[in-house]
Amino acid sequence: MGSCKDQEKEHVLLRVRVHVQGPIIVGAGPSGLAVAACLSEHKVPFVILERSNCIASLWQNKTYDRLKLHLPKHFCELPLKGFPNTFPKYPSKYQFISYMESYAEHFNIHPKFNQMVQCAEFDKGSKLWVVRTLEFEYVSHWLVVATGENAEPFVPKIPGMGLFRGPIAHTSVYKSGSGYASQRVLVIGCGNSGMEVSLDLCRHHATPYMVARNTVHVLPREMFGFSTFGIAMTLHKWLPLKLVDKILLLATNFILGNTNHYGIKRPKTGPIELKLVTGKTPVLDVGQLAQIKCGNIKVMEGVKEITRHGAKFVNGQEKEFDAIILATGYKSNVPTWLKGCDFFTEDGMPKTPFPNGWKGDDGLYTVGFTRRGLQGTSCDAIKIAEDIAEQWRTVISGIVTGPDI
Incomplete structure (x- = not known):
């Protein structure tokens, strides 16, 4: 992955060196806050x-207005402090942000904002982590990577994108469909974001065409008054995973019908097994399938190329559009700043899978990379804090020789 020195060949900045009495946590999203708490x-x-000027910057700056938690709130709580009882079962994005802010206040967490990490590297001579921002050089025995799976918008390279005469926007800058009324909009992606943006466009009187290039599971958010995810987790305590998936799909076909009939093809692997193995999250239906069934959301096959006025599809169709929205998800940015470390893949994910991907060598820790949402984050945050605290107590007690802090 190169080294920090390689990035500074052109000029050397005079940074202020800061010795951190404890770990350096990179990222003030839910993962970083959970470890800090x-x-x-x-x-x-x-x-x-934190590179931005606020906590939970992805939630505050890069999410659409109608976003709500896809799972009941008790599945999305961070360690040591739950959601207020007054919050609904599925909190809105604004309620979640409020929860994050009160969480930080409760645990007296004060991130250093506008501190974009340019480079971090373990110095074998001093046995310290050196983390450089534009103005500072932070030094510590421990580094916690908490930037997570969704640090940067993923923008695919589609032939002809530079030719399109209309606007092309990633969902990270999409707020609502109010600016798309009466427009024909191509939504590329059929995950939760693509589905919900398409639904939002419908409600603002736009005509969305959603590209379903890959297979995807669509499940009802609730079954018979209970959370589908909660039912799945309960069944999984007693039944084999494949049997749980079969039960979920039977119930889904009864409630929603066969999505293959509407251009939404299901993967061969069951929804929960697919989530646990690959991290690919099933779509939870909050009304979008009804709009697909009645033709308000039109499902399209994969895009072959973008044209000046629209797009050509792999099935030979060609259509005109006023705008394009990329619901293509996010990616990790760890390889751009963490150097000299082979703990992560080229895609910026830990090579060691859950539940053992939270700890590397030389005081390196990771949180928010489990592909298991906030539950995975909470699990790893607790283990990281316990592991660091044990070393911390050993050092300050002087029982054995430890790192010089």
């Missing part, structure tokens, strides 16, 4: 570096 309970100091 758990460290606080163990009385371990820390520093959080």
Whole structure:
């Protein structure tokens, strides 16, 4: 992955060196806050570096207005402090942001904002992590990578994108369909974002054409008054995973019908097994399938190329559009700044799968990379804090020789 020195050949910046009494946490999203809260309970100091000017910046700056948690709130709580009882079963994005802000306040977490990490590397001589921002050089025995799976928007390279005369926007900048009324909009992607953006466009009197290039499971958000995810997790305690998936799909076909009839083809692997193995999340239906059935959301096959006025599809069709929205998800940015470390893949994910991907060598930790949502984040945050706290106590007690802090 190169080294920090390789990035500074042109000029050397005079940075202020800061010795951190505890771990450096990179990222003040839910993952970073969860680790910080758990460290606080163990009385371990820390520093959080955040590139933006707020906590949970993805939620605050890069999500659409109608977004709600896809799972009931008790599945999305961070360690040590739950959602307020007054919050609904599926909190809105604004309620989730409020929860994050109160969480940070409760645990007295104060990140250092506008501190974009340019480079981080373990110095074998000093046995310290050196983390460089534009103005500072932070040094610590421990580094917690909390930038997560969704650090940067993923923009695919589609032939002809530069030719399109209309606007092309990623869902990270999409807020609502109010600016698309009466327009024909191509939505590329059929995951939860693509489905919900298409539904939002419908409700603002636009005509969305949603591209379903890949297979995807669409499940009802609730079955018989209970959370589908909650039912799945309960069944999985007693039944084999493949049997749980069969039960879910039988119930889904009864409630929603066969989605293959509407151009939404299901994967051969069951929804929960697929989620656990690959991280590919099933779409939870909140009304979009009804719009697909009645033709308000038109499902299209894969895009072959973008044209000046629209797009050509792999089935030979060609259509005109006023705008294009890329619901193509996000990616990790770890390889761009973490150097000299082979713990991560080229895609910026830990090579060691869950549940053992939270800890590397030389005081390196990762959180928010489990592909298991906020439950996975909470699980890893607790383990990271306990592991660091044990080392911390050993050092300050002087029982054995530890790192010089």
